[in-house]
Amino acid sequence: DAKTTQPPSMDCAEGRAANLPCNHSTISGNEYVYWYRQIHSQGPQYIIHGLKNNETNEMASLIITEDRKSSTLILPHATLRDTAVYYCIVRVASTASKLTFGTGTRLQVTL
Amino acid sequence: GAVVSQHPSRVICKSGTSVKIECRSLDFQATTMFWYRQFPKQSLMLMATSNEGSKATYEQGVEKDKFLINHASLTLSTLTVTSAHPEDSSFYICSARDPAGEVETQYFGPGTRLLVL
Numbered sequence: 001d002a003k004t005t006q007p008p009s010m011d012c013a014e015g016r017a018a019n020l021p022c023n024h025s026t027i028s029g030n031e032y033v034y035w036y037r038q039i040h041s042q043g044p045q046y047i048i049h050g051l052k053n054n055e056t057n058e059m060a061s062l063i064i065t066e067d068r069k070s071s072t073l074i075l076p077h078a079t080l081r082d083t084a085v086y087y088c089i090v091r092v093a094s095t096a097s098k099l100t101f102g103t104g105t106r107l108q109v110t111l
Numbered sequence: 112g113a114v115v116s117q118h119p120s121r122v123i124c125k126s127g128t129s130v131k132i133e134c135r136s137l138d139f140q141a142t143t144m145f146w147y148r149q150f151p152k153q154s155l156m157l158m159a160t161s162n163e164g165s166k167a168t169y170e171q172g173v174e175k176d177k178f179l180i181n182h183a184s185l186t187l188s189t190l191t192v193t194s195a196h197p198e199d200s201s202f203y204i205c206s207a208r209d210p211a212g213e214v215e216t217q218y219f220g221p222g223t224r225l226l227v228l
Binding site: 032034036038041042043044045046049051087093098099100101102103104 | 115117145156204219220222
């Protein structure tokens with residue numbers, strides 16, 4: 001699976017949009033981009049995934065560049081409960097392939 | 112999303128004893144489950160892949176005789192830490208693969224915190 005690069009930490013004011021970048025310049029054509037988050041002392045929570053089109057669900061939006069070498073997870077109105085470590089993972093989805101967690105981005109939402 | 116539960120949520124045991132952790136998929140059938148371990152301030156590390164009705168596949172460096180995995184049904188996988196030692200103290204997290212939908216996704220349990228005294 002392709003490696004990803006994320007900033008180690010970010011801050012965001014409550015109510016503002018949080019934009020979390022992820023670089024995956026070696027992504028293959030059949031690899032999806034997945035986002036998970038882990039709130040302190042809990043198991044990771046699935047957020048969203050995409051292949052090449054932008055995706056939106058009740059939690060977030062995923063913007064994937066046209067060349068698919070990078071993506072951005074957008075939390076439109078961050079709240080204190082969104083404080084967590086966010087993981088961007090690239091993997092082939094057609095197999096029982098593993099999720100390989102990097103170090104992620106620690107998002108701190110502040111008042 | 113799909114729900115995965117773990118039991119117990121935390122356990123304290125004496126060195127040398129064995130501890131069993133259960134992972135259940137509550138609203139879907141999971142032919143494949145995964146077991147992870149997370150030490151403080153570190154990321155999740157995959158320990159093994161649990162396949163229903165067959166032997167688990169362990170990652171390099173994980174002792175299969177120490178971390179026994181049983182996946183006896185489509186909704187239950189268990190991890191038994193045998194002869195636990197203080198260095199086994201960690202946060203153990205399972206995930207289950209939901210094959211439904213266009214693209215399969217893994218959902219995680221809430222984790223089990225193990226402290227070995």
